[in-house]
Amino acid sequence: MKDLSSNNKSIVDGPSRVDGKHKVTGKARYAAEHPIDGMLYGVLVDSTIAKGTIASIDSKAAEWAPGVKAVISHLNSPKIPGYDDKFYGLKVFFNNKVLFYGQPVALVVADSFERALHAATLVKVTYNKDKSETSVDKNLANAKLPGNPRMKDYVRGEADAYKKAEVSLEEEYLMPLEVHNPMELHAIIAHWLADDKVKVYDKTQGIKDTQESISKTFKLPQENVQVIAEYVGGGFGSALRTWPHEIAALLGAKKTGRPVKLVLNRMQMFTMVGYRPYTRMKMGLGATKDGKLTGITHEATAQTSRYEEFTEATVNMSKFMYKCANANTRYRLVQMDVSVPTWMRGPGEATGSFALECAMDELAYKLDLDPLEFRMKNYAEVDPENGKPFSSKHLDEAYKLGAEKIGWYDRNRKPASMKEDGMLVGYGMSSGTFGAFRWEATASARINADGTLVVQSAVSDCGPGTATSMVQIASESFGIDASKTSFILGDSALPPGPTQGGSGTTSALGSAVFDTCLALKKQLHEIAAAEQDSPLYQSKFEDVKFEDGDILLSRSKKVAITDLLKKKNVPSIAVTLESKGNEELQKYSMYSFSVHFAKVHVHPLTGVVRVVQVATVADSGKIISEKTAAGQMIGGVTGGIGMALTEEGVFDDRFGKFINNNLADYHVPVHADVPHIDTIFINKPDPIINPMGAKGMGEIALIGFAAAIANAVYHATGKRIRELPITPDKVM
Numbered sequence: 001m002k003d004l005s006s007n008n009k010s011i012v013d014g015p016s017r018v019d020g021k022h023k024v025t026g027k028a029r030y031a032a033e034h035p036i037d038g039m040l041y042g043v044l045v046d047s048t049i050a051k052g053t054i055a056s057i058d059s060k061a062a063e064w065a066p067g068v069k070a071v072i073s074h075l076n077s078p079k080i081p082g083y084d085d086k087f088y089g090l091k092v093f094f095n096n097k098v099l100f101y102g103q104p105v106a107l108v109v110a111d112s113f114e115r116a117l118h119a120a121t122l123v124k125v126t127y128n129k130d131k132s133e134t135s136v137d138k139n140l141a142n143a144k145l146p147g148n149p150r151m152k153d154y155v156r157g158e159a160d161a162y163k164k165a166e167v168s169l170e171e172e173y174l175m176p177l178e179v180h181n182p183m184e185l186h187a188i189i190a191h192w193l194a195d196d197k198v199k200v201y202d203k204t205q206g207i208k209d210t211q212e213s214i215s216k217t218f219k220l221p222q223e224n225v226q227v228i229a230e231y232v233g234g235g236f237g238s239a240l241r242t243w244p245h246e247i248a249a250l251l252g253a254k255k256t257g258r259p260v261k262l263v264l265n266r267m268q269m270f271t272m273v274g275y276r277p278y279t280r281m282k283m284g285l286g287a288t289k290d291g292k293l294t295g296i297t298h299e300a301t302a303q304t305s306r307y308e309e310f311t312e313a314t315v316n317m318s319k320f321m322y323k324c325a326n327a328n329t330r331y332r333l334v335q336m337d338v339s340v341p342t343w344m345r346g347p348g349e350a351t352g353s354f355a356l357e358c359a360m361d362e363l364a365y366k367l368d369l370d371p372l373e374f375r376m377k378n379y380a381e382v383d384p385e386n387g388k389p390f391s392s393k394h395l396d397e398a399y400k401l402g403a404e405k406i407g408w409y410d411r412n413r414k415p416a417s418m419k420e421d422g423m424l425v426g427y428g429m430s431s432g433t434f435g436a437f438r439w440e441a442t443a444s445a446r447i448n449a450d451g452t453l454v455v456q457s458a459v460s461d462c463g464p465g466t467a468t469s470m471v472q473i474a475s476e477s478f479g480i481d482a483s484k485t486s487f488i489l490g491d492s493a494l495p496p497g498p499t500q501g502g503s504g505t506t507s508a509l510g511s512a513v514f515d516t517c518l519a520l521k522k523q524l525h526e527i528a529a530a531e532q533d534s535p536l537y538q539s540k541f542e543d544v545k546f547e548d549g550d551i552l553l554s555r556s557k558k559v560a561i562t563d564l565l566k567k568k569n570v571p572s573i574a575v576t577l578e579s580k581g582n583e584e585l586q587k588y589s590m591y592s593f594s595v596h597f598a599k600v601h602v603h604p605l606t607g608v609v610r611v612v613q614v615a616t617v618a619d620s621g622k623i624i625s626e627k628t629a630a631g632q633m634i635g636g637v638t639g640g641i642g643m644a645l646t647e648e649g650v651f652d653d654r655f656g657k658f659i660n661n662n663l664a665d666y667h668v669p670v671h672a673d674v675p676h677i678d679t680i681f682i683n684k685p686d687p688i689i690n691p692m693g694a695k696g697m698g699e700i701a702l703i704g705f706a707a708a709i710a711n712a713v714y715h716a717t718g719k720r721i722r723e724l725p726i727t728p729d730k731v732m
């Protein structure tokens with residue numbers, strides 16, 4: 001056994017998280033931790049059938065239990081004005097229909113959590129049960145083209161051209177259902193301040209989205225809904241939308257006239273806040289004998305719910321990742337009696353890349369080519385899907401750096417040829433990609449008379465360290481020390497920030513912070529340049545620099561911003577502005593790229609796979625904060641180890657019920673499963689996307705990783721495993 005204590009001991013140097021101390025000392029307040037006077041506690045009663053109707057609800061015993069203030073169900077729920085035909089999602093306590101196992105059917109509100117929990121056990125619900133379907137595999141015949149028009153079949157050149165290729169491959173790959181399981185449980189405190197005015201403390205990745213969806217659901221003016229999310233303990237996509245439990249808490253608070261706190265339990269985290277859908281895929285790849293791709297076909301069939309369609313970009317990466325004249329994709333959905341899936345880190349691309357990047361490895365072996373060489377032979381210099389240039393792409397360099405780090409060329413490429421300490425040794429690699437975006441966002445920047453800079457925006461931080469990177473961008477762009485700069489987030493009353501999802505926060509919000517600081521600098525300079533006795537009198541903005549809180553024309557001609565504010569006798573000067581991309585961006589294909597290299601040990605008798613070394617490389621433009629970026633990559637790889645080796649949500653299809661809906665049976669990686677991870681950044685600014693040159697990183701950290709492990713297991717054992725997770729029973 002290696003000494004694990006030496007793992008990851010020094011990640012990277014550089015500034016630490018600005019909120020790190022708050023987090024590790026318990027000062028950080030997560031949604032459920034806000035103390036509110038007179039607060040009540042809500043506990044949900046969940047359905048125990050997957051499909052059917054509620055025949056009766058007997059809540060008398062619960063209502064008479066000590067401390068109980070209300071029991072709410074479809075029988076007595078306050079009407080929700082926004083539950084119309086256009087409503088998107090499950091309507092909680094709306095009618096007697098049961099659409100999945102674990103659906104909230106009643107809410108008990110009491111004066112303590114324990115009393116609510118007890119009373120919830122006293123609610124007696126009877127059902128008329130219908131036969132439910134939860135097995136995708138048994139219902140593949142019912143797979144249909146989604147209603148979403150963007151999901152129609154794609155053909156470039158000739159469809160299924162792989163079938164005619166000199167060398168070809170056709171295989172099936174499986175991504176099982178996966179559950180986000182952030183450490184923090186989903187939680188909300190709903191507090192009606194008036195009949196038409198509400199404040200919620202909520203776990204959300206999108207403060208403005210939550211504000212908008214609550215205001216629409218309850219038909220309230222947007223400004224009457226305040227959403228607070230100062231800290232979020234992980235999301236991975238599960239907090240990208242408003243879920244029924246949030247509406248339930250709002251109903252509970254409305255009915256009782258008191259603030260209500262509702263925290264899901266871990267089992268409810270498996271059925272109430274989405275998951276990565278079970279997806280069966282078929283890959284067809286064709287190439288010439290010398291390794292030029294001639295056909296790429298990617299088909300996917302995923303699960304969705306009956307009450308709402310969820311689609312994701314599972315097959316998209318196969319359209320543009322490699323140079324190939326012929327490519328086609330097909331995406332289908334099977335409606336099941338399950339809760340609706342949602343985006344989970346890397347969303348569809350994480351699923352799709354498993355098929356594509358395993359198939360690339362398989363075809364490379366068929367062609368007797370190094371898998372890395374095979375990828376380079378089919379390297380896309382321009383986007384094969386639309387012919388546009390990439391705004392930036394340094395994937396070739398990433399391949400090289402990762403290969404060097406892991407010792408790729410020192411291995412014996414032959415499968416099952418390497419041994420070490422009695423273990424089979426395997427090396428595997430894969431690549432990943434995810435769109436890079438520039439959404440609109442608004443920030444404000446205020447310079448105070450004491451020389452401190454305060455930047456604000458209504459964004460939440462589910463973990464990447466948004467405040468830290470925004471402080472970095474603001475202090476660099478304003479020319480002021482980071483210690484004098486702060487970033488305030490977590491409140492919908494702040495200028496509208498982006499949703500934290502799709503790896504888009506740094507680009508969107510960073511641009512707003514950058515542009516706002518620039519506008520503030522211009523305003524300050526304008527004031528200085530108008531002062532007749534100022535050394536900057538009548539100077540041009542282009543000629544001055546901002547450094548250490550001074551505006552400088554030259555070393556001797558400068559003005560301290562603090563003096564300027566004092567002279568004008570104002571406590572502060574602030575600017576708020578919106579920033580967004582322009583039409584120029586449309587001329588480019590914008591993507592981040594990643595490469596993952598992994599070394600595994602496979603036990604020759606038990607088939608247990610251990611990841612022993614990882615080198616992961618990100619081409620995500622300029623790195624704003626190296627330490628938080630490394631944290632993102634390490635987190636993505638850790639999620640990828642779970643995806644590759646252990647994570648799988650399992651249903652008992654007889655009852656339509658999850659059977660491993662807890663962290664003892666649903667295995668996420670623990671420290672002992674995670675080896676040393678080298679994180680490498682290309683760190684070359686993208687000249688197009690935004691003023692910082694930063695592309696996204698959250699998704700590419702995970703996308704492709706599971707394929708690197710599957711490929712490494714093949715190299716170690718000679719056995720292809722195309723169904724995740726790669727558990728010992730499949731290896732043996």
Ligand code: MOS
Nearest residue numbers: 236237345501502
């Ligand atoms: Mo991410 S799946 O966009 O939180």
